[in-house]
Amino acid sequence: MFLDEFRSDFEKVESEIAMGPIVPAVTPEEIRSHLTSCYDFKKKMALEEVVADVENMLRTWQVQVTHPRYFGLFNPSVTLASVVAETLVAMYNPQLANWRTSPAGNEIEKHTLNWLIAKFGLPVNASATFTSGGSEANLSAVVVALTHAFPAFGEHGLRHLAALPMIYVTAEAHHSFNKIAHMTGLGRRALRTVATDSSLKLDMADLKRCVAEDRNNGFAPFMVVGAAGTTAAGAIDPLLEIGRFCREENLWFHVDAAWGGAAIISEKLRHHLTGIDTADSITCDAHKWLSVPMGAGMFFCRHPEAVAQAFRAEVSYMPKKTDRSVDDPYTTSAQWSRRFIGLKLFLALAQHGESGYVEMIEHQTQMGQVLRESLKSSGWRIINTTPFPLICFTREGLDTTQFLTALREQQIAWMSEASLNGTPVLRACITSFKTTEADIRWVVGEMNRLIDEGIGQCTSTQELLIPAQARNG
Numbered sequence: 001m002f003l004d005e006f007r008s009d010f011e012k013v014e015s016e017i018a019m020g021p022i023v024p025a026v027t028p029e030e031i032r033s034h035l036t037s038c039y040d041f042k043k044k045m046a047l048e049e050v051v052a053d054v055e056n057m058l059r060t061w062q063v064q065v066t067h068p069r070y071f072g073l074f075n076p077s078v079t080l081a082s083v084v085a086e087t088l089v090a091m092y093n094p095q096l097a098n099w100r101t102s103p104a105g106n107e108i109e110k111h112t113l114n115w116l117i118a119k120f121g122l123p124v125n126a127s128a129t130f131t132s133g134g135s136e137a138n139l140s141a142v143v144v145a146l147t148h149a150f151p152a153f154g155e156h157g158l159r160h161l162a163a164l165p166m167i168y169v170t171a172e173a174h175h176s177f178n179k180i181a182h183m184t185g186l187g188r189r190a191l192r193t194v195a196t197d198s199s200l201k202l203d204m205a206d207l208k209r210c211v212a213e214d215r216n217n218g219f220a221p222f223m224v225v226g227a228a229g230t231t232a233a234g235a236i237d238p239l240l241e242i243g244r245f246c247r248e249e250n251l252w253f254h255v256d257a258a259w260g261g262a263a264i265i266s267e268k269l270r271h272h273l274t275g276i277d278t279a280d281s282i283t284c285d286a287h288k289w290l291s292v293p294m295g296a297g298m299f300f301c302r303h304p305e306a307v308a309q310a311f312r313a314e315v316s317y318m319p320k321k322t323d324r325s326v327d328d329p330y331t332t333s334a335q336w337s338r339r340f341i342g343l344k345l346f347l348a349l350a351q352h353g354e355s356g357y358v359e360m361i362e363h364q365t366q367m368g369q370v371l372r373e374s375l376k377s378s379g380w381r382i383i384n385t386t387p388f389p390l391i392c393f394t395r396e397g398l399d400t401t402q403f404l405t406a407l408r409e410q411q412i413a414w415m416s417e418a419s420l421n422g423t424p425v426l427r428a429c430i431t432s433f434k435t436t437e438a439d440i441r442w443v444v445g446e447m448n449r450l451i452d453e454g455i456g457q458c459t460s461t462q463e464l465l466i467p468a469q470a471r472n473g
């Protein structure tokens, strides 16, 4: 690897992105006509030329999620180490489906995952694999839980079961569970929506009521999903209580900590995840708060034998395992051909050390607090409650859609919108370790300027400004 050149290129690109626009203004036609006119794949092109053009497209025709003022949907800034790792992986193209084809890759992943197994407080023999993302990790959880609860499921499928299996989630749970219920054949109605309290956390009394009611009605409850940082509002469900209830009721407890799970490495933050060590399985994404490029999810499971049962595979072209101390990932996950996903986390962790990572996570949490305080002090109303750097907010008479459009068009910041208990809100998440206090103060200042200019103000004033014929037309 030409690390020196790579480093200076990386730093140059990084600073150019930070100076440039965050949000593109482009139409599908514009991109399509460029592609059609330049790339018929008939004439050969110089690699330099294509790379330069692709880089230009990526600079101008996408949301820059690694920009310090991208306050978006958990997509992180990336470190040099993690980008170098991606290049090494592509270069050597290791196949991690089985152990013997890449002993190095397999053991590096295992070593890295063991670090988090210990942090989460799972047993040392817990099963762990890298996944494409949190959606695959959640899918793995449902398949393993189903197989564990209903031994006939694997051979005979759902139709063999006497009662319909049910999963308990809140309305704030990630949408992947709806697709998973569909894909596994459970059906989307197998998701039972449990009520949330005023801070959008799962309501234990309602969970108990739902499970009891379903049992009475002949359904077969088998799994409860607790979120450790919901996608919209960062809410953390009462993990300890859910864990206790699941043990009493013999239900599988899955914690979806796709984003928030990373907080486990911080002594200051880990108490917010109390009870996660009682989970049967955990989803955590390295490509969210652990700041490596997509895709890098992780699936952890306390019961290796249940994982082995769910993903067992006998293949004529693979030898039987001879060394009992090694696992072949194709028998413990949904994937066959497997990319060396874990190297980017390993390399970044080795370079920055655990302390570097803790610093990064605590810095982002602190920046979240700065944003929260500075919004509050200029008249914005904070709607959500979370210790993590995710702020949902609004103010009297705000048209959130219109306001967000202005925020993006003027390249002030990228934020998203969410709806909490039916209230439309602006949602800002500190997803970049590069975001500084100065960035935040500048963004809030600009937002206040927009408000002073009357942008995104309530519709009643707008109606007065719209000429009659425009309203009728």
Ligand SMILES: *Cc1c(COP(=O)(O)O)cnc(C)c1O
Pocket: 074, 132, 133, 134, 135, 136, 138, 174, 176, 227, 229, 230, 231, 256, 257, 258, 259, 285, 297
């Ligand atoms: C992002 C997210 C997921 C999905 O993870 P992907 O890596 O995007 O597939 C699942 N659950 C939660 C809570 C998330 O925030």
